[in-house]
Amino acid sequence: MPKIKDGKKVLIRVENLKQYFPVKKGTFFSPEHLFVRANEDITLDIYEGETFGLVGESGCGKSTLGRTLLQLYDQTDGRTLYYGRSIEDIAPKYVLETYKNLDREVKELHQLRRKENEDRENYEKLADESEKYKALEKYREIEKKARNKYLDIVELIGGFLVADDFSEISKVLTSQYEVKIQAKEIRDKIRELMIKVEEKKAKGKSTDSDNENIDKLRKELENKDKIIADYETEIINLKTKYKDHPDFEKYESKRDDGINLAKLDEEEMRKLRKDLQLIFQDPYSSLNPRLTVGQIISEGLFAHNMFPKNSEQTQEYILSTMEKCGLAPYFVHRYPHQFSGGQRQRIGIARSVALSPKFIVCDEAVSALDVSIQSQIINLLIDLKEQENLTYLFISHDLSVIRYISDRVGVMYLGNIVELADTEEIFENMMHPYTEALLSAIPTTDAEGTKIEVLEGDIPSPIKPPTGCKFHTRCKYATEICSQVQPQFEEARPGHFVACHHKLNQNN
Numbered sequence: 140m141p142k143i144k145d146g147k148k149v150l151i152r153v154e155n156l157k158q159y160f161p162v163k164k165g166t167f168f169s170p171e172h173l174f175v176r177a178n179e180d181i182t183l184d185i186y187e188g189e190t191f192g193l194v195g196e197s198g199c200g201k202s203t204l205g206r207t208l209l210q211l212y213d214q215t216d217g218r219t220l221y222y223g224r225s226i227e228d229i230a231p232k233y234v235l236e237t238y239k240n241l242d243r244e245v246k247e248l249h250q251l252r253r254k255e256n257e258d259r260e261n262y263e264k265l266a267d268e269s270e271k272y273k274a275l276e277k278y279r280e281i282e283k284k285a286r287n288k289y290l291d292i293v294e295l296i297g298g299f300l301v302a303d304d305f306s307e308i309s310k311v312l313t314s315q316y317e318v319k320i321q322a323k324e325i326r327d328k329i330r331e332l333m334i335k336v337e338e339k340k341a342k343g344k345s346t347d348s349d350n351e352n353i354d355k356l357r358k359e360l361e362n363k364d365k366i367i368a369d370y371e372t373e374i375i376n377l378k379t380k381y382k383d384h385p386d387f388e389k390y391e392s393k394r395d396d397g398i399n400l401a402k403l404d405e406e407e408m409r410k411l412r413k414d415l416q417l418i419f420q421d422p423y424s425s426l427n428p429r430l431t432v433g434q435i436i437s438e439g440l441f442a443h444n445m446f447p448k449n450s451e452q453t454q455e456y457i458l459s460t461m462e463k464c465g466l467a468p469y470f471v472h473r474y475p476h477q478f479s480g481g482q483r484q485r486i487g488i489a490r491s492v493a494l495s496p497k498f499i500v501c502d503e504a505v506s507a508l509d510v511s512i513q514s515q516i517i518n519l520l521i522d523l524k525e526q527e528n529l530t531y532l533f534i535s536h537d538l539s540v541i542r543y544i545s546d547r548v549g550v551m552y553l554g555n556i557v558e559l560a561d562t563e564e565i566f567e568n569m570m571h572p573y574t575e576a577l578l579s580a581i582p583t584t585d586a587e588g589t590k591i592e593v594l595e596g597d598i599p600s601p602i603k604p605p606t607g608c609k610f611h612t613r614c615k616y617a618t619e620i621c622s623q624v625q626p627q628f629e630e631a632r633p634g635h636f637v638a639c640h641h642k643l644n645q646n647n
């Protein structure tokens with residue numbers, strides 16, 4: 140069940156996301172362990188069916204964010220929740236671990252809460268401004284850690300969090316979940332066998348034994364579902380024990396069935412790969428030159444057991460996907476080198492779309508193409524989004540493309556999203572000085588002779604970024620506080636988020 144916010148379904152929720160890359164510096168005898176802080180403290184929701192545009196100067200961390208959401212990197216910290224499938228469907232093991240170790244998990248949460256309180260009191264006591272700023276940063280770090288831990292637990296157990304003793308709760312939740320994992324494995328097996336049956340049918344082979352196996356598995360599955368329902372009754376009964384606690388409802392309402400992508404193991408993530416796709420900038424390097432178009436598109440279909448090999452049904456599906464992406468049917472046996480850049484990008488798109496994904500990261504997907512071809516590919520992406528109910532994270536340094544395609548836009552600077560709002564709101568009523576500078580740097584025809592403002596100064600190093608607001612070294616509005624305190628990313632107007640001590644256009 141997808142999460143609903145402001146009447147819209149959330150597909151991906153990112154909270155306090157961090158992605159650091161280690162770099163070694165220093166001398167041989169005293170190596171200094173440093174990190175490129177490519178993404179820092181990113182919090183955002185991506186809604187089902189929207190195109191979320193991401194802009195910012197080169198190296199600010201756009202690609203890293205796209206790839207981290209897809210878990211192509213092991214994220215350093217934070218939560219990435221996916222609502223496109225149910226927990227039941229994937230039955231990830233991390234849920235079982237949480238249920239099994241509830242007691243320990245909740246103890247860790249209490250420890251973090253104590254530390255958070257200590258750090259807050261310490262911060263409130265300090266008089267010296269500079270020390271106070273440092274203490275505030277420290278307190279905010281621990282506050283985030285405690286919050287993430289709290290959500291990791293409460294989203295899975297809800298009102299049970301009020302309990303003093305978790306042994307009974309842990310036992311019943313673990314027992315039920317173990318059966319859910321078994322049920323999920325049976326469902327996977329049935330799906331695999333059904334594909335096998337289709338393949339055998341296409342070759343004219345007998346499928347009797349497979350059909351028998353499928354029937355057996357279906358019966359087994361029915362049994363498992365009954366056991367799950369029995370445990371559910373037990374869980375409901377157990378809840379009555381805690382229902383009168385004053386905090387029960389508060390915690391119960393925090394239940395959430397988003398899949399925490401960062402906690403999935405490789406095999407679980409592999410199953411979700413078909414949902415979460417990436418379209419690259421360079422169509423040349425992303426296609427295997429030794430495979431024909433048909434093979435390129437079918438590779439994923441077979442890997443994910445979506446279609447039987449050698450069947451007419453599969454061929455028809457491949458041809459219809461090609462047609463949707465503007466590729467003629469006779470291209471099916473051709474190799475990538477026989478196509479132009481735009482056509483190759485269409486092949487890359489067809490390969491992704493064939494998997495019926497839910498979310499696609501388009502990383503500079505049109506940047507390598509001629510301008511005339513760019514608009515064809517952008518329009519193809521828009522059409523596909525409507526037809527297939529897709530959701531895009533559209534990364535581009537080209538502001539006019541972003542404005543054209545995006546429903547909402549996030550502006551990144553040195554690893555942080557500094558502003559986020561509806562597209563027109565960003566372009567007409569930007570509140571962050573960086574957005575203002577970025578937008579005024581758009582090359583425009585300067586007919587009235589107005590000065591075109593270009594962002595001055597080099598981008599600071601993401602290894603040792605400036606303290607406080609990272610943009611303060613280049614910001615014309617910066618004051619003392621900007622160099623000391625990192626501004627909070629807050630909702631300044633409905634749906635308009637910004638992290639700045641001196642927000643622009645506040646009265647618009």
Ligand SMILES: Nc1ncnc2c1ncn2[C@@H]1O[C@H](COP(=O)(O)OP(=O)(O)OP(=O)(O)O)[C@@H](O)[C@H]1O
Pocket residue numbers: 160161175176177195196197198199200201202203204536601
């Ligand atoms: N795998 C990696 N290992 C180490 N550092 C990396 C890695 N990937 C990216 N970085 C660094 O992280 C920072 C953000 O890079 P990223 O490619 O995400 O930026 P970008 O905004 O997409 O830039 P561009 O528009 O130039 O692609 C850069 O400093 C980059 O050098």
